[in-house]
Amino acid sequence: MATEAAPMDEKAKRMRDLLSSFYAPDPSISTSGSSINASFDNINSTSFDADQYMDLMIKKSNLEVLLQRHVQMAAEIKNLDTDLQMLVYENYNKFISATDTIKRMKSNIFGMEGNMDQLLQKIMSVQSKSDGVNTSLFEKREHIEKLHRTRNLLRKVQFIYDLPARLQKCIKSEAYGDAVRFYTGAMPILKVYGDTSFQDCRRASEEAIEIIIKNLQTKLFSDSESIQARAEAAVLLKQLDVPVDSLKAKLLEKLEQSLDGLQIKPEEASTLVEDDDSSNDTESNDQHPAKIHEDAVRGFSEAIRAYREIFPDSEERLFKLARALTAMHFEYMELYIKKRVSAADFLGIFRIVWEDVVLMDEVLPEAALSDLSAEAAQVTLKQFVARMFSHLQQDISDTLLKFDINQKEAVEGELLKVVLEASQKAVLQGTTNIFQDFRQLLDEKTGIFIKMKDLISGWIQKGSQDFFRSLEAQFLVLSGKTSSSNDIEGKSSDKIHAGLILVLAQLSVFIEQKVIPRVTEEIAASFSGGNSQAFENGPAFIPGELCRVFHAASEKLLQHYIDTRTQKVSVLLRKRFKTPNWVKHKEPREVHMYVDMFLHELEEVGKEVKQVLPQGTFRKHKRTDSNGSNTTTSSRSNTLHNDKMARSNSQRARSQLFETHLAKLFKQKVEIFTKVEFTQESVVTTTVKLCLKSLQEYVRLQTFNRSGFQQIQLDIQFLKAPLKEAVEDEAAIDFLLDEVIVAASERCLDVIPLEPPILDKLIQAKLAKSKEHNNNTVSS
Amino acid sequence: MQGGSSGIGYGLKYQARCISDVKADRDHTSFLTGTLSLKEENEVHLLRLSSGGSELLCEGLFSHPNEIWDLASSPFDQRIFSTVFSTGDSYGAAIWQIPEPYGQSNSSTLECVASLDAHVGKINCVLWCPSGNSDKLISMDEQNLVFWSLDSSKKSAEVLSKESAGMRHSLSGGAWNPHDVNSVAATSESSIQFWDLRTMKKNNSIERAHVRNVDYNLKREHILVSADDESGIHLWDLRKTKFPVQELPGHTHWTWAVRCNPEYEELILSVGTDSAVNLWFASASSEHKTSESPVEASRQRVNPLLNSYTDYEDSVYGLAWSSREPWIFASLSYDGRVVIESVKPFLPRR
DSSP: OOOOSOHHHHHHHHHHHHHHHHHOSOHHHHHHHHGGGOSSGGGGSTTOOHHHHHHHHHHHSOHHHHHHHHHHHHHHHHHHHHHHHHHHHHHHHHHHHHHHHHHHHHHHHTTHHHHHHHHHHHHHHHHHHHHHHHHHHHHHHHHHHHHHHHHHHHHHHHHHHHHHHHHHHHHHHTOHHHHHHHHHHHHHHHHHHTTTTTHHHHHHHHHHHHHHHHHHHHHHHOTTSOHHHHHHHHHHHHHTTOOHHHHHHHHHHHHHHHHHHHOOOHHHHHHHHHHHHHTTTOTTOOOOHHHHHHHHHHHHHHHHHHHHHHOTTOHHHHHHHHHHHHHHHHHHHHHHHHSOOOHHHHHHHHHHHHHHHHHHHHHOGGGOHHHHHHHHHHHHHHHHHHHHHHHHHHHHHHHHHHHHHHHTTSOSSSHHHHHHHHHHHHHHHHHHHHHHHHHHHHHOOSHHHHHTHHHHHHHHHHHHHHHHHHHHHHHHHHHTSSOOSSHHHHHHGGGOOHHHHHHHHHHHHHIIIIIHHHHHHHHHHHSOTTHHHHOSSSOSOOHHHHHHHHHHHHHHHHHHHHHHHHHHHHHHHHHHHHSSOGGGOOOOOSOOHHHHHHHHHHHHHHHHHHHHSOOOTTHHHHHHHHHHHHHHHHHHHHHHHHHHHHSOHHHHHHHHHHHHHHHHHHSOOOOOSOOOOSSHHHHHHHHHHHHHHHHHHHHHTSOBOHHHHHHHHHHHHHHHHHHHHHOSOHHHHHHHHHHHHHHHHHTBSSOOOOOHHHHHHHHHHHHHHHHHHHHHHHHO | OTHHHHOEEEEOSSOEEEEEEOTTOSSSEEEEEEEOOSSSOEEEEEEEEOTTSSOEEEEEEEEESSEEEEEEEOSSOTTEEEEEEEOSSOEEEEEEEOOSSTTSSSEEEOEEEEEOOOOOSOEEEEEEOTTSSOOEEEEEESSEEEEEEEETTTTEEEEEEEEEOOSSOOEEEEEEOSSOTTEEEEEESSEEEEEETTTTEEEEEEEOTTEEEEEEOSSSTTEEEEEESSSOEEEEETTBOSSOSEEEOOOSSOEEEEEEOSSOTTEEEEEETTTEEEEEEOOOOHHHHHHSOHHHHHHHHHOOEEEEEOOOSSOEEEEEEOSSSTTEEEEEETTSEEEEEEOGGGOOOO
């Protein structure tokens, strides 16, 4: 055997092959099957050529192998024979058993036919009987069915007839749910026959339902009912096909109405806050407005909550409503702060509003109320800050103007001083207060304030910067220096009291030196945060700039004061020099009255200045100093003068100009127009200097005859003493007075000065007269 | 300041108030000035800036019968000019011609072309028609405005029309609109009045008290500059006369005169009784202001004063730009000193 490894497989295979060869129609297969054991694979194929195989075998193999092969083949053939024999035997066996089985079957089937026929007969009879029963019962069944239907119908009719009563009963017992169920059940019938058979019934039930609807609606609207009940009512109403939208609208309307009640009206706001404050000590008084308000808001929020549960699909409207409430709150708050409100009051209101917002936010978190109100709060706060400043500004200008009005009544005295002090106080106190208030704002712990701390600081800084800037602008407007564009201010500009300008000037200095540093400190201490984030363009509050602004303003105002004062004198002088014909002037008899007016003006300036401005510190020193030098200058000019006068007319004329030039050369050029300082003396001096300069210029424009010149000479001589008394810089005054005389002499056709004795006499006369006049006024 | 270094001085013998640019002289930068002396013999000086611009030469010296209060050179003939003069108790105005050839003799007499003798009161000024070739004149006294036609060949002046401004408005001076030859501005005690020469009627006014001097801006129509005694210099837009377009602080004392530069529209000169000449930069006109960035505007508002020439001994009354070299101006102080200055360092960049 060539393959001993798998004898079992070998055997099975062989068996199968044998079987197939046995049944196969082609005998060649059997031959192939019989030769399966041949090691040569082609031995099983149909195209196996034995001769060829033999040839191949003989050629390839030697004798031994051939012999071996022969033995092997013989064995195989023998095996095959045995197998065949076995197969035949087995088949025969099977045939025998099959024949037995068939024999048995044949005996069993015998007798079946008769049974079958019997069965058929029986079934036939059963069927006929059942048919008979059926026909006999049919009529009765029909009848019963009919009766049954009628009964059902009747029951329905009964139900419908009972419906009103039943509904009434339900109403009585408030079982609206059942009622609605009944009604909706009866609805189809009523719809079909309602107009004919059940008219009354339908009407009655509809009435009942109407009542039910009404009741339901009241229930829905009544705040006393529980939310659950109301929601049920709403559902029922919906089932009853009552238009829910209108209900919704109505409910919303109601909510909106209640909104009105929630508004914090500006006029109420104060009481709200006041009571809020006072509630601490009067705790027994349980119903203060703030409490009421809070309850109202709470109720409102409850209502909203209910509504939301009832109509879950219409949240948008609610959002709108809630937003409206918030917006309204802030709107009213804005109105409220239009009046002046202290920070505490403001905070009180703000707190209430904020509480409201929080309440609402709880109910409607989706409405983004907190964002909305945060925005609104920002705006309001910003406005509040701005308004605080504008109020302060208003206060300050009120203080200034109030006294100005009083000025007309209370004529003299320390009025300007009072105004100045009051306004200084107003500014200082005002700024202190305002910052105190702001600090309250910062200390406030309400949520939004903490968030906005930086912003608030920024606003305050910016606000104070703007405040000072606009204050400065207002000062200038008040002073009439800048004609404001609106005519209302413009027309009153000429009525502005000069003293006010002076006060404003000094106030500006005060602000520059005291207020701004203080405010800077305040800001640095409390409000330093936030500027970096909120304002990219550096800090909003720039004290340096403000100081500069006010410094410039103070100088401007002071200059303006002097200007207005000298303008008055200038008008005076202009009239004096324009009116007479100087070429035909008559001999001087007395000092002209314009001198009095001039001096009076100066006196007024002196008075005002004394009230408002500080004294120059070096006055004493300067005076003694200038006294010394003054005597020499004046004496020199006097000698010069006398010299000049002593010459004969013809000589004088030629040399006059030369002389004046020479005199100027020798005299140091007197600085007439020096910078004005914030001292009494400086202002008075500057005023006098400017007036004298004007006098000189007016003189230069005229031509005088001898008498005209003498009049000027007399007037100037008279002016000398009082002016020197009033003025710090005596050298300059001397110089200017001389200049006037020189100008007059230059413009004089015939210069012959008055003799000193006559001059003296006239001046004495004038002095005596004015003294007498003074006495008169005093005594009278 | 640098006024002392760059200025070219010239001394008149006597006090003087008025100086005028000789506009008709196209070859030289010349000025005419006249003295104001009550008792001496007054002179008219014709000054010419040397070609190098370093010297001021006296080209002619003419005696004038009376003290001169106003002097204006005619725009069409360099030899013709007008003066307003006073004898002490009366005033007169006349047109003069410089004799030819001038400059030969040191002191020659002026030839009187015409006497403008239609006035009784104090005459303020004589204005030449700015158009340059017309021979129309206006003379102004305190109450009247007289419109003249001059015929220089016939040596006569004819009154074309005369109108009284009324007793209440005492006129003090004026300016002829270079943009509209029919319009003349006159300053009065309480307002600036605008007269239409065709009808001789007042057709507009700016309510402003004590205006001392006005000048039209040659380059910018509708812009008028006024100088007040007290409140400085104002720029007006003639179309909006209610408020000034811009204010300049003016001088420490009165601002006596203002002159707009004939070439550089922003430059304004003013002279004052505080012995100073101020050079201003006034960019303001309503259109310009809006176009400028606010920063720039505020900077200019901070200091419109470009320079202050303070090298004077007395009040400065006379002022004239040179129309030939518009960066040069002449100023005249009361002590008779003419100073020529150049504003070249301050010219706006173009």
